[in-house]
Amino acid sequence: MLKATLLKAAGSAFLQRQVTANPIARRVADRFIAGNTLDEAEHAIRALNAGGMSVALDYLGENTESEAQARESTSSYLAAIDRIQDRGMDANISVKLTALGLDIRQELALEEASKVAARGKEVGAMVGVDMEAAIYAGRTLDIVEALKRDYDNVGVCVQSYLYRSRDDLDRLNRLGIPVRLVKGAYQESPEVAYPEKASVDHAYARMLDALLAHNPYPMVATHDPAMVRLTKTLVARHHRDRDTFEFQMLYGVRRDLQQQVVAEGYRLRVYLPYGTQWYPYFMRRLAERPANLYFFLSNLVKR
Numbered sequence: 001m002l003k004a005t006l007l008k009a010a011g012s013a014f015l016q017r018q019v020t021a022n023p024i025a026r027r028v029a030d031r032f033i034a035g036n037t038l039d040e041a042e043h044a045i046r047a048l049n050a051g052g053m054s055v056a057l058d059y060l061g062e063n064t065e066s067e068a069q070a071r072e073s074t075s076s077y078l079a080a081i082d083r084i085q086d087r088g089m090d091a092n093i094s095v096k097l098t099a100l101g102l103d104i105r106q107e108l109a110l111e112e113a114s115k116v117a118a119r120g121k122e123v124g125a126m127v128g129v130d131m132e133a134a135i136y137a138g139r140t141l142d143i144v145e146a147l148k149r150d151y152d153n154v155g156v157c158v159q160s161y162l163y164r165s166r167d168d169l170d171r172l173n174r175l176g177i178p179v180r181l182v183k184g185a186y187q188e189s190p191e192v193a194y195p196e197k198a199s200v201d202h203a204y205a206r207m208l209d210a211l212l213a214h215n216p217y218p219m220v221a222t223h224d225p226a227m228v229r230l231t232k233t234l235v236a237r238h239h240r241d242r243d244t245f246e247f248q249m250l251y252g253v254r255r256d257l258q259q260q261v262v263a264e265g266y267r268l269r270v271y272l273p274y275g276t277q278w279y280p281y282f283m284r285r286l287a288e289r290p291a292n293l294y295f296f297l298s299n300l301v302k303r
């Protein structure tokens with residue numbers, strides 16, 4: 001109920017204005033977001049790299065409403081790739097197709113994503129495509145498949161809470177497209193997604209097996225210690241070398257677990273968002289864990 005309310009609030013333009021104008025909200029959000037600028041993101045990337053962690057850099061923004069905004073997002077991504085390359089940082093890129101114009105025209109999102117994929121390919125950086133709300137899943141996968149024809153450096157996220165995802169994963173495995181497996185962060189109806197957390201977890205475990213058995217480069221994106229343990233068991237069962245898959249976790253979430261997997265010698269990539277459009281991302285992080293909301297509210301009250 002609380003989760004659903006927060007996820008609904010993530011789409012409210014009114015609340016976005018209120019929350020983003022509030023300096024305390026910004027301070028709490030800083031736990032999850034590297035800063036407003038590429039310079040601040042660079043600082044955070046360097047600290048993570050120094051701790052033995054790679055980065056997936058996300059320029060925040062979603063559901064752009066004009067072609068000009070979509071092209072601006074592309075420019076920001078291209079600048080981020082250039083910065084990563086110029087400064088020799090261990091990072092790649094993660095994009096949201098609605099930031100690149102998917103709400104406007106599918107061809108526009110494909111065109112813009114192609115520019116990002118092409119620049120990534122030039123410098124040897126992978127471009128991960130985030131998976132957004134279920135209404136975008138089919139179009140997202142169509143675009144990723146189209147990109148795959150020209151670029152071998154593109155991967156995509158698959159959410160275990162969607163009923164369709166098991167078939168999507170099998171198809172992506174057959175096509176040799178790297179997959180980041182997550183549980184799913186949006187508010188979805190029981191028509192398309194498992195409503196119970198136990199079912200989402202169960203689906204994740206089953207898909208993890210298919211991912212580690214058949215995907216060219218599995219990206220296991222979770223902070224769930226049970227799934228991290230299961231990954232280690234499945235990796236041994238499928239005779240996977242440690243440099244053929246990676247764990248991924250979000251910036252500011254379960255840093256203890258992040259350090260633990262690195263200390264154990266596994267690859268870990270931290271998903272690192274930056275930019276001024278942090279409100280919906282922040283609300284999804286609050287929805288995932290009620291303690292985050294209480295922390296946020298208690299900071300507001302202490303003011």
Ligand SMILES: Cc1cc2nc3c(=O)[nH]c(=O)nc-3n(C[C@H](O)[C@H](O)[C@H](O)COP(=O)(O)OP(=O)(O)OC[C@H]3O[C@@H](n4cnc5c(N)ncnc54)[C@H](O)[C@@H]3O)c2cc1C
Nearest residue numbers: 130131157182183184185221222223224248249250271288
């Ligand atoms: C690298 C990465 C990329 C992602 N990309 C996408 C995407 O493209 N599309 C999408 O829908 N979702 C994405 N997600 C989010 C994902 O779908 C989940 O909502 C999120 O990861 C929580 O699920 P979990 O697997 O950690 O398991 P859960 O069972 O939800 O959590 C396990 C434990 O992790 C900790 N934890 C989880 N979330 C938080 C939090 N916000 N704050 C503090 N502690 C927390 C808690 O200790 C919790 O008990 C991504 C997640 C990661 C790690």
